[in-house]
Amino acid sequence: MVESNYKLLKTSVLYLLNQCKSMRKLKMIHAQILTSPQFSETDRYFLTTRLLFYCAISDSGSLPYATKLFIHLERSNLYVYNALIRAYATKSYSGQSMNSLTIYINMLRNGINPDKLTFPFILKYCSGRLDVLMGMAVYSHVVKFGLCYDVYIQNCMINLLCECGFLGCAHKVFDEMSKRDVVSWNSMIVGSLRNGEVDLALSMFRSMSNRSIYTWNSMITGLVQGGKPKVALELFLEMVMMNDGAVRPDKITFASVLSACASLGAIHYGNWVCEYIKRSGLEIDMVTATALIDMYGKCGCVDKAIETFRGMPKKDVMAWTAMISVYALHGYGKEALNLLHEMKAHKLKPNNVTFVGILSACAHAGLVEEGRQCFDMMTRIFSIEPCVYHYACMVDILSRAARFREAEKLIDDMAMEPDAYVWGALLGGCQTHKNVELGEKVALRLINLDPLNHAFYINLCDIYAKAGRFDDVKKVRKLMQEKGIMKDLPGSSMSEVDGVLHEISVRGSHELVMDDVLGLLNRLHNDMKICAGNDEAGSN
Missing domain, CATH: 1.25.40.10 (Tetratricopeptide repeat domain)
Structure with missing residues (x-):
C-alpha cells in the first residue's frame, strides 16, 4: 500500500510538471520535491532534473531559475547539461557569465561525454555569434566523438558555414553527407540565397525531389530579393499548377509573390493572386493585406491601395507605413501627413521606416516646413534617432x-x-x-x-x-x-501586355521582335512631326 502511494505521488509530480504553466506553480512543485519525506534521494534528484529541464526549455519557465538549480545540484548528468546548452543557445538571457560553450567545457571537465543532442545547439550558439573558428573547433569534437555522420549535426554545420559566408565549405559538407534530408537541402538553398548565389540556389532547388512549403517560400522570396521577380512569379505559377496537392501556398508565399508583382508593376498578376487567395478560401490577414497595399501602390493603383487599407479590420504599424509609402511614391504629401496624424490618434507609434515614408512624401510634394516639423517630431516626440536615410530625405x-x-x-x-x-x-x-x-x-x-x-x-x-x-x-x-x-548591366524595363510580361533593354528582348517595336516608335515619331507641322501651319 505504501509502495503504491509512493508511485502515485511520483507520477503525480511528473504529471504536474508536464502541465505546469507558470513559475509560481513550478516553485510550489519544487518545494514539494524538496520537503516530501516519501522521496528517496535518487527520486528527488530525478524529479529535480526534470524540473530543471522545464525551467530551461519551456516558454513558461525561467532560465535564471534553471541556472540556480544547476549550480546547487550535487552532480549533473548529460541530460541536465544538454538541457542548459540548448536553453542558452535558443534563449536570450543577460546577467550570467554562462553560455552554451562554457557549459559544454564544464561538462567535458567533469568527465561527461557529449552525444548527438549536444552538438547541434553548440553549433547554433556559434552561428548566432558568427564565430566560424569556434564552430570549426566544435566540429573537430564532433569528429572525435564519432558523430560526424549524424544528419542533424551536419545540417547545423552547413547552416553555421553559410551564415558566416563560407558557402564553399558548406557545399563540401553537403556533398560528403551519406544521407540528406529536406533540411539539408533547405539549408544549402537558403545559404546560397543569403550569399547572393541565386543561380546555384535555383539549380539545387531543381535537383530536389521532395520540396516542402519552406523550400518553395525560401526560393520564391530569395528570387524576389535577388532581383529576379519574374522568375519568382514563374516559380509560383509552377507551384500552383502542381496536381499532387502536397504543397499549397501560404501567407508567406503570397506576400513574396505580391512583392514580385510590385517590383514588376504587374497589376494583372497581382489581381490574379488576390483572386486566387479568395478562391482558395484563405484569409487575407495583415501580412497579405500589407503586401497588397504595397503592390497596388507600386503598380499605380492608389485607389485600390486605399480601399484595401480601409478594409482592414486591424492594422499594425507596417500596414500604416505601407499606405504612407504609397502616398509618398505618388506625391500625395498632404494625405501622407494626414495619415500620420490618424495613426497617432489610434495610439500607434510610428517607427523609423514610417518617417522615411513621411519625409519622402514631403520631398515629392515640396512640403519643406512640414518636412522640418516631422524631422523634429521624430526625435522630440517619438525618441527615434535619425539614421542616414532620414538625413538623405x-x-x-x-x-x-x-x-x-x-x-x-x-x-x-x-x-x-x-x-x-x-x-x-x-x-x-x-x-x-x-x-x-x-x-x-x-x-x-x-x-x-x-x-x-x-x-x-x-x-x-x-x-x-x-x-x-x-x-x-x-x-x-x-x-x-x-x-x-x-x-x-543595360537599362531595362518591364511592360505587361495582355497579362504577359515583356522585358525590353538596350540589348533587345527575347520575347519581342525589336524591329516591330522600333517600327512603331518611328511611326509615332513621324505622326508627332506631322501634328506639329499642322499646328504651325494653322497658327500662320
Missing part, C-alpha cells in the same frame, strides 16, 4: 527647394558620416536648379567615395553639359574610357 527636401546652404549645414551637423544617398540627394537638387559650382563639388566627392560607379560620372557630365562646358564633358568621358568605367 531631409537633404532631398531642402535641395529640391534650392535651399543649398541649409542642406550643407544639415550634412555638416550629421552625427554619422554622410553616405552616397545623402550626397546624391544634394546632387539631384544641384542638377535640377543648375547649381554648377556646388554640383561639381558634390559629384567629385561622390566619385571619390565610389570611383567605379558610372552614375556619378554621368551626373557630372550632365552638370557640365547644362552649363555649356562641353570640353569638360569630353574630359570626363575620356577619363571613364581610360578607367574602363561603364554600365555593368
Whole structure:
C-alpha cells in the first residue's frame, strides 16, 4: 500500500510538471520535491532534473531559475547539461557569465561525454555569434566523438558555414553527407540565397525531389530579393499548377509573390493572386493585406491601395507605413501627413521606416516646413534617432527647394558620416536648379567615395553639359574610357501586355521582335512631326 502511494505521488509530480504553466506553480512543485519525506534521494534528484529541464526549455519557465538549480545540484548528468546548452543557445538571457560553450567545457571537465543532442545547439550558439573558428573547433569534437555522420549535426554545420559566408565549405559538407534530408537541402538553398548565389540556389532547388512549403517560400522570396521577380512569379505559377496537392501556398508565399508583382508593376498578376487567395478560401490577414497595399501602390493603383487599407479590420504599424509609402511614391504629401496624424490618434507609434515614408512624401510634394516639423517630431516626440536615410530625405527636401546652404549645414551637423544617398540627394537638387559650382563639388566627392560607379560620372557630365562646358564633358568621358568605367548591366524595363510580361533593354528582348517595336516608335515619331507641322501651319 505504501509502495503504491509512493508511485502515485511520483507520477503525480511528473504529471504536474508536464502541465505546469507558470513559475509560481513550478516553485510550489519544487518545494514539494524538496520537503516530501516519501522521496528517496535518487527520486528527488530525478524529479529535480526534470524540473530543471522545464525551467530551461519551456516558454513558461525561467532560465535564471534553471541556472540556480544547476549550480546547487550535487552532480549533473548529460541530460541536465544538454538541457542548459540548448536553453542558452535558443534563449536570450543577460546577467550570467554562462553560455552554451562554457557549459559544454564544464561538462567535458567533469568527465561527461557529449552525444548527438549536444552538438547541434553548440553549433547554433556559434552561428548566432558568427564565430566560424569556434564552430570549426566544435566540429573537430564532433569528429572525435564519432558523430560526424549524424544528419542533424551536419545540417547545423552547413547552416553555421553559410551564415558566416563560407558557402564553399558548406557545399563540401553537403556533398560528403551519406544521407540528406529536406533540411539539408533547405539549408544549402537558403545559404546560397543569403550569399547572393541565386543561380546555384535555383539549380539545387531543381535537383530536389521532395520540396516542402519552406523550400518553395525560401526560393520564391530569395528570387524576389535577388532581383529576379519574374522568375519568382514563374516559380509560383509552377507551384500552383502542381496536381499532387502536397504543397499549397501560404501567407508567406503570397506576400513574396505580391512583392514580385510590385517590383514588376504587374497589376494583372497581382489581381490574379488576390483572386486566387479568395478562391482558395484563405484569409487575407495583415501580412497579405500589407503586401497588397504595397503592390497596388507600386503598380499605380492608389485607389485600390486605399480601399484595401480601409478594409482592414486591424492594422499594425507596417500596414500604416505601407499606405504612407504609397502616398509618398505618388506625391500625395498632404494625405501622407494626414495619415500620420490618424495613426497617432489610434495610439500607434510610428517607427523609423514610417518617417522615411513621411519625409519622402514631403520631398515629392515640396512640403519643406512640414518636412522640418516631422524631422523634429521624430526625435522630440517619438525618441527615434535619425539614421542616414532620414538625413538623405531631409537633404532631398531642402535641395529640391534650392535651399543649398541649409542642406550643407544639415550634412555638416550629421552625427554619422554622410553616405552616397545623402550626397546624391544634394546632387539631384544641384542638377535640377543648375547649381554648377556646388554640383561639381558634390559629384567629385561622390566619385571619390565610389570611383567605379558610372552614375556619378554621368551626373557630372550632365552638370557640365547644362552649363555649356562641353570640353569638360569630353574630359570626363575620356577619363571613364581610360578607367574602363561603364554600365555593368543595360537599362531595362518591364511592360505587361495582355497579362504577359515583356522585358525590353538596350540589348533587345527575347520575347519581342525589336524591329516591330522600333517600327512603331518611328511611326509615332513621324505622326508627332506631322501634328506639329499642322499646328504651325494653322497658327500662320
